Amino acid sequence: MAKKYYIVAEHLFSVDVNDEMFVQMENYEPFAVENVDSISESDVSFSLSIECGINVEYVEETRQDEEGQIIVCGHTVKNQSTFEFILNGLSMGTLLCSPDYKTATIYLAEETSKGANRFAVNNAIMVLYALATARYGTALFHAAVVTYRERGYLFLGKSGTGKSTHARLWLRYNEGSELLNDDNPVVRFFENGAVAKVYGSPWSGKTPCYKNQEFLIGGFVLLEQAPYNKISRLRGVSAYAALLPSISGKRWDKVIADGLHYTENALASHVPVWYLECLPDEAAAKICCEAIT
Amino acid sequence: MKIKKGFVLRDVCGEQVIMGEGIGALDFGRLLCLNETAAWLWTQSELQGDFSVESLADALCEEYDVERDDALKDVALIVDEWKKVNVVE
Numbered sequence: 001m002a003k004k005y006y007i008v009a010e011h012l013f014s015v016d017v018n019d020e021m022f023v024q025m026e027n028y029e030p031f032a033v034e035n036v037d038s039i040s041e042s043d044v045s046f047s048l049s050i051e052c053g054i055n056v057e058y059v060e061e062t063r064q065d066e067e068g069q070i071i072v073c074g075h076t077v078k079n080q081s082t083f084e085f086i087l088n089g090l091s092m093g094t095l096l097c098s099p100d101y102k103t104a105t106i107y108l109a110e111e112t113s114k115g116a117n118r119f120a121v122n123n124a125i126m127v128l129y130a131l132a133t134a135r136y137g138t139a140l141f142h143a144a145v146v147t148y149r150e151r152g153y154l155f156l157g158k159s160g161t162g163k164s165t166h167a168r169l170w171l172r173y174n175e176g177s178e179l180l181n182d183d184n185p186v187v188r189f190f191e192n193g194a195v196a197k198v199y200g201s202p203w204s205g206k207t208p209c210y211k212n213q214e215f216l217i218g219g220f221v222l223l224e225q226a227p228y229n230k231i232s233r234l235r236g237v238s239a240y241a242a243l244l245p246s247i248s249g250k251r252w253d254k255v256i257a258d259g260l261h262y263t264e265n266a267l268a269s270h271v272p273v274w275y276l277e278c279l280p281d282e283a284a285a286k287i288c289c290e291a292i293t
Numbered sequence: 294m295k296i297k298k299g300f301v302l303r304d305v306c307g308e309q310v311i312m313g314e315g316i317g318a319l320d321f322g323r324l325l326c327l328n329e330t331a332a333w334l335w336t337q338s339e340l341q342g343d344f345s346v347e348s349l350a351d352a353l354c355e356e357y358d359v360e361r362d363d364a365l366k367d368v369a370l371i372v373d374e375w376k377k378v379n380v381v382e
Binding site: 061062235236237239240241244251252257261265268269 | 299301303304305306307308310314315316319324326
């Protein structure tokens with residue numbers, strides 16, 4: 001076992017991994033901390049350990065089901081939070097967290113494939129990251145992000161709306177745009193100067209795009225499929241409502257809910273939020289770029 | 294009646310909004326904007342725990358200079374709205 005340190009969106013965390021697991025974590029490499037000697041344990045946002053083959057007993061609270069990927073949220077008799085990750089009906093592992101989400105262990109399911117372990121570890125780190133950083137003006141978004149003229153633009157929407165497709169249309173038709181992340185970027189709001197930034201992350205859905213880069217946010221765009229292209233600005237509660245479903249979190253934990261609400265409110269108040277009804281075509285990318293940049 | 298578990302009143306960009314955050318309220322899937330009176334009544338409902346149109350109207354009369362009949366009418370309208378969207382039981 002070796003302790004590896006990573007920094008994602010300026011939050012430092014550690015993972016205890018064996019060599020076998022480590023070779024599967026190449027998506028974390030751009031975020032690895034080279035100079036480990038300079039690290040102080042008090043700077044670590046959270047630490048994850050990886051164990052094998054122990055069954056965690058828990059009571060289910062609720063579950064989230066997205067395209068066959070299920071996260072079952074629960075708690076143990078000692079009231080520790082648990083998250084079991086299920087893929088295509090098979091349990092991949094269960095995450096057991098301390099109450100403040102600063103330390104946690106992922107118990108991997110026995111006799112599953114290496115891909116299964118990788119799936120469980122990735123999900124465990126994402127869940128833990130979202131929960132441990134929620135109170136620090138940080139939100140893990142479900143979005144595709146492109147950068148254009150030194151600003152990041154996040155495309156939001158329900159699964160299957162075409163976030164990735166719209167991002168690709170930008171790359172093709174809006175010269176100078178680049179993909180920062182295709183699925184799970186991190187967004188932070190800094191009170192000092194009221195600045196919002198988007199960061200690449202080790203999680204990018206089906207597209208391997210793990211960029212350790214940050215950009216000021218130029219805007220959020222909520223996408224909805226339509227037989228025409230039309231863009232309008234959202235403000236106040238409507239802007240907040242557009243951001244809300246794109247942020248993962250355990251909102252029935254008050255500390256988490258308060259933290260996410262603070263971030264959502266700050267973003268809705270300080271960053272432009274748009275509503276794009278669109279076709280998957282060149283005109284959509286052009287109209288959108290024209291309006292928001 | 295009482296406010297269903299998991300519903301909270303929050304300040305969203307300067308507006309008073311009810312949202313579902315607790316287990317069982319996560320599927321609410323909307324934000325309910327309240328005017329000043331409704332937001333005040335919601336806070337009263339939270340304080341009272343088990344409340345009725347009458348108990349809220351009494352509180353309203355104590356706090357503001359309104360006739361009891363008017364208070365009863367106003368409170369009933371607002372509470373009906375809450376029943377309709379299923380945030381009280």
